[in-house]
Amino acid sequence: MNLGHSFGGQSRWTFHSILRGWLCLCVIALFPATTATAQTVTTYSNSSTIAIPDNACPATVNRTFSVGTSYLVSDVDIGVLLDHSYRRDLEISLTSPSGTVVTLMDYVGGSANNLNVKFDDEATGGSIASHSSNDPLTPVYNSTKVPQNSLSAFDGENAQGTWTLKICDQQGVDTGSFRRADLYIAQLPPFADLSLTNSFGATSANSGKYTLSVTNAPDSALTATGVTVSASLPAGVSLTGTSGTGTYSGGIWTLGTAIAPGQTVSIELNVTITATYGTLTHIAQIRSSSAYDYDSTPNNGISSEDDYASVSFTAGGRLPGYIPPLTSVCSLGNQLNFSWASPTNWSSGSLSQNYSLAGLGNITFSVTQPPNGFTNGTPEITTANSGGGPDGTRALYFYMNNGNENHVSSTTFTLPTAVPGLQFKLFDIDYAANQFTDKVTITGSYNGATVMPTLSNNTANYVSGNSVIGDGASGATDPYGNVVVTFTSPVDSVTVVYGNHQPTTPTASGNQAMSIHDITFCRPSATVTVTKISSILSDPVNGTTNPKRIPDAIVQYCILVSNSGSATANAVVATDSLAGPFTYVPGSMRSGTNCGTAASVEDDNATGSDETDPYGAFLGGSTITATAASLAPASSFALTFQVTLD
Numbered sequence: 001m002n003l004g005h006s007f008g009g010q011s012r013w014t015f016h017s018i019l020r021g022w023l024c025l026c027v028i029a030l031f032p033a034t035t036a037t038a039q040t041v042t043t044y045s046n047s048s049t050i051a052i053p054d055n056a057c058p059a060t061v062n063r064t065f066s067v068g069t070s071y072l073v074s075d076v077d078i079g080v081l082l083d084h085s086y087r088r089d090l091e092i093s094l095t096s097p098s099g100t101v102v103t104l105m106d107y108v109g110g111s112a113n114n115l116n117v118k119f120d121d122e123a124t125g126g127s128i129a130s131h132s133s134n135d136p137l138t139p140v141y142n143s144t145k146v147p148q149n150s151l152s153a154f155d156g157e158n159a160q161g162t163w164t165l166k167i168c169d170q171q172g173v174d175t176g177s178f179r180r181a182d183l184y185i186a187q188l189p190p191f192a193d194l195s196l197t198n199s200f201g202a203t204s205a206n207s208g209k210y211t212l213s214v215t216n217a218p219d220s221a222l223t224a225t226g227v228t229v230s231a232s233l234p235a236g237v238s239l240t241g242t243s244g245t246g247t248y249s250g251g252i253w254t255l256g257t258a259i260a261p262g263q264t265v266s267i268e269l270n271v272t273i274t275a276t277y278g279t280l281t282h283i284a285q286i287r288s289s290s291a292y293d294y295d296s297t298p299n300n301g302i303s304s305e306d307d308y309a310s311v312s313f314t315a316g317g318r319l320p321g322y323i324p325p326l327t328s329v330c331s332l333g334n335q336l337n338f339s340w341a342s343p344t345n346w347s348s349g350s351l352s353q354n355y356s357l358a359g360l361g362n363i364t365f366s367v368t369q370p371p372n373g374f375t376n377g378t379p380e381i382t383t384a385n386s387g388g389g390p391d392g393t394r395a396l397y398f399y400m401n402n403g404n405e406n407h408v409s410s411t412t413f414t415l416p417t418a419v420p421g422l423q424f425k426l427f428d429i430d431y432a433a434n435q436f437t438d439k440v441t442i443t444g445s446y447n448g449a450t451v452m453p454t455l456s457n458n459t460a461n462y463v464s465g466n467s468v469i470g471d472g473a474s475g476a477t478d479p480y481g482n483v484v485v486t487f488t489s490p491v492d493s494v495t496v497v498y499g500n501h502q503p504t505t506p507t508a509s510g511n512q513a514m515s516i517h518d519i520t521f522c523r524p525s526a527t528v529t530v531t532k533i534s535s536i537l538s539d540p541v542n543g544t545t546n547p548k549r550i551p552d553a554i555v556q557y558c559i560l561v562s563n564s565g566s567a568t569a570n571a572v573v574a575t576d577s578l579a580g581p582f583t584y585v586p587g588s589m590r591s592g593t594n595c596g597t598a599a600s601v602e603d604d605n606a607t608g609s610d611e612t613d614p615y616g617a618f619l620g621g622s623t624i625t626a627t628a629a630s631l632a633p634a635s636s637f638a639l640t641f642q643v644t645l646d
Helices: none
Strands: 025-027 041-046 050-052 061-067 073-084 090-095 101-106 115-119 143-145 161-169 176-187 194-204 207-216 228-230 237-244 247-249 252-254 264-273 279-288 308-314 335-338 352-357 361-367 380-382 395-401 409-419 422-427 436-446 449-451 454-456 461-464 467-470 483-487 491-500 511-522 528-538 554-563 569-577 582-584 590-592 618-620 623-631 635-645
Touching: 041 061, 050 061, 050 161, 061 176, 073 090, 073 161, 161 176, 194 279, 194 308, 207 279, 237 247, 335 352, 395 409, 409 511, 422 491, 436 483, 436 511, 483 491, 491 511, 528 569, 554 569, 554 623, 623 635
Parallel strands: 115 143
Antiparallel strands: 025 041, 041 176, 050 176, 061 161, 073 115, 073 176, 090 101, 090 161, 194 207, 207 264, 228 252, 228 279, 237 264, 247 252, 279 308, 335 511, 352 361, 361 409, 380 395, 395 511, 409 491, 422 483, 422 511, 436 449, 436 467, 436 491, 454 483, 461 467, 528 554, 554 635, 569 623, 582 635, 590 635, 618 623
């Protein structure tokens, strides 16, 4: 353990002692040098002696440590005490509850005897690999050594569960026994885990849009304030305007708002491309934050950290289209994903399949046969068309030979309920000279109404309305023919029609293929709103002809409750307090789907044998209450009643 480890520019000093005993747990006393929150270190001990079987690998002696509390790890050290001749025989590793394995030592130490070492990534006593002297058995942990593999592999994991120290003897003759081990786990101080994304898309031949997004991870303990991002534009790119949260000036994005756990904040930088050649790279990184971030340090320029993001494109060629981020519809924490990596149970050549989505229901896929049929056993789930993704990228794959532009196949996937935003990728939309030109048309639906997507082309295709058409060569394993499909409005089904583009379709088309890759969508949610309107029905002077708001006039009120969201709202209760210079007209309550058609009688009370009224509306004291057991998306209910003005 590095006792002077720095977090967020403030030192935390830890002092501890070892409590002996079988599986004993001791919480270390902490004395921070500053007012900063101290880092808690807990020791877990195992002193149950056991012989180490000779020449037994891969069989191991296992010593365990039970952590009953849930917290995230910032540092792990472990002390190990063994008596054993010829230390080189030993292989020792530590396994976390998450399954991460770190090799502490393996085939090192030569003919030296015993092991009495504390393994610590920050140890000043050198590497265990160069430790060749005999170890005395007292005092406990006579020296500190750097393990062969870094214990930092455990950083950021949840400590709760069983940790296992595994020991095995790889050679014959020499023997020994386990005597003691102490596991030291440092708990992460409260943190805000911030990450940054940076994307670019063209909006015309010489203009585009950078989208920067900062996300505070859902498991963060802190809300981050004072967040700024350095994001200077590259030479050959000029800013024309911004939209989103915060301000952008002098290459610095100042968010100007707190970012709570699970929240995403974004800004769009609209730009003009003045460069005519070369690769233009836009680098962004978080430069300041009020909160400690355990896996990244602001403004350190380290590209491997998640607070650093860059995007590049080549000036002078076709620019990829702008991809609307789903974070403009819902935060990352409210996004769900359907991945072809799991499930994989699409029977080769099948034209339909449905899968269960946890907590939502079934998503159903239906495919129509093209006139000449599919080939090569498709549709199927395969890595054949990876779209330039990582090795093993799986997708729903189609391979067919269409004779003309009228030969198409359609794939419709239907969701169990409408979702407020949806995004997926199409691989390999391209053309082959004198063979085919891919054309894919995508249409969404919501409650039977057509919903149009945004299609973000790459450099090997172009967009026309809700169709994307191949116009450049791309292989199945590169990204230049990929297309991102985004619905920012609610949809409950999507249809993908695949075929040829007429103007360039030859007499005899060649084989063509494309794939549908993972579907990401926003978690369905109900959005319930209440509207109250009034109208004068009559007065004692004018009757029903142009009545006025005068004493003894009859006024009708309507309470309209609507669900404009994508999920069903349950147990919806609407109340209204009758406060004003008027008197309720008994027996006047009516209900319906809207104010104009509310005609069903509601009986004023909540008791008796007549409680068959649709919304159980009743007057209790001076409050009117109505209840809907459920309210589906795009539906509403209305309650009307009358009063006499005093």
